[in-house]
Amino acid sequence: MANFHRQDSFLRNAGTFDGFLDLNTLPKIPTDAYEIDFKIKESHNGRPDILANELYGTPRLWWVFALKNPDVIKDPLADFKAGVMIKIPSPETIKTMMG
Numbered sequence: 850m851a852n853f854h855r856q857d858s859f860l861r862n863a864g865t866f867d868g869f870l871d872l873n874t875l876p877k878i879p880t881d882a883y884e885i886d887f888k889i890k891e892s893h894n895g896r897p898d899i900l901a902n903e904l905y906g907t908p909r910l911w912w913v914f915a916l917k918n919p920d921v922i923k924d925p926l927a928d929f930k931a932g933v934m935i936k937i938p939s940p941e942t943i944k945t946m947m948g
Contacts, residue, residue: 878917878946883939891931905940915942 860942893900897915898908905913915925918935 871878878938883944885937887937889933895926895928
């Protein structure tokens with residue numbers, strides 16, 4: 850089966866169900882001692898990319914919040930609302946996950 854993900858993508862090793870919906874098996878972000886509880890601020894409303902840039906130095910890691918909080922964030926933009934509490938993994942955890 851072909852790998853359609855970029856080599857620097859966290860999905861490069863994700864399995865794919867080759868069926869009607871072509872679903873990915875998304876990786877889990879492990880709990881770590883340095884993750885924090887965070888209430889999304891008005892300045893980040895609908896903009897996980899801005900928060901990712903502030904925390905991780907790149908807007909490309911916006912997906913971290915959705916993967917870490919699948920019970921809270923179903924839609925990474927619409928559910929990323931001011932006042933919503935989420936868990937934020939440490940930069941070290943994300944670096945380890947990215948390889």
